[in-house]
Amino acid sequence: KSGFVAIVGRPNVGKSTLMNQVIGQKIAIMSDKPQTTRNKIHGVYTNNESQIVFLDTPGIHKRQSKLGDYMNSTALSTLGEVEAVLFLVDAAEGMGGGDRYIAEQLNNVKTPVILVLNKIDKLEPEALLPLMAEYRKLHDFAEIIPVSAKFGSNVNTLLDQLQKYL
Ligand code: GDP
Numbered sequence: 826k827s828g829f830v831a832i833v834g835r836p837n838v839g840k841s842t843l844m845n846q847v848i849g850q851k852i853a854i855m856s857d858k859p860q861t862t863r864n865k866i867h868g869v870y871t872n873n874e875s876q877i878v879f880l881d882t883p884g885i886h887k888r889q890s891k892l893g894d895y896m897n898s899t900a901l902s903t904l905g906e907v908e909a910v911l912f913l914v915d916a917a918e919g920m921g922g923g924d925r926y927i928a929e930q931l932n933n934v935k936t937p938v939i940l941v942l943n944k945i946d947k948l949e950p951e952a953l954l955p956l957m958a959e960y961r962k963l964h965d966f967a968e969i970i971p972v973s974a975k976f977g978s979n980v981n982t983l984l985d986q987l988q989k990y991l
Pocket residue numbers: 834835836837838839840841842843943944945946947972973974975976
């Protein structure tokens with residue numbers, strides 16, 4: 826099994842850290858070369874059964890220009906072509922306007938979206954369920970998976986869950 830997974834999320838939510846964590850576990854190739862005008866491969870994860878190509882998806886940010894609109898539309902068409910989208914948010918910081926904007930954009934694609942609540946090492950455990958409920962109002966997420974990209978907590982669960990979508 827193999828497939829493409831796009832990663833979206835506002836700056837500093839931990840996208841690079843998550844990739845490093847995944848790549849640190851088992852990685853075949855890592856490249857920063859642009860693959861198309863709108864994507865770059867961040868890493869390819871392989872295990873015995875599967876290969877997952879992770880794509881960094883820039884451009885899905887709030888912008889106020891024609892160029893911004895164009896970038897958003899190309900980013901959105903990418904999201905329509907992958908097997909799954911990982912939407913990373915900073916669980917410790919809580920929901921912000923940037924998250925809401927991205928979630929709104931994701932409502933326009935049919936691809937399953939997995940919400941990744943990152944930085945749970947900084948979160949009070951009892952805050953997790955209310956946070957999940959809050960995010961569920963934004964989008965019908967295929968899965969919601971809390972992780973700590975920095976410490977690697979629950980990252981294996983995320984990789985396991987992704988297999989379903991390949
Ligand atoms: P990106 O902009 O989305 O790629 O975010 P980065 O991966 O560069 O991370 C931004 C900051 O958040 C860095 O200082 C990371 O060390 C920190 N960070 C990322 N993941 C975690 C996490 O799970 N827990 C904590 N405590 N910090 C994290």
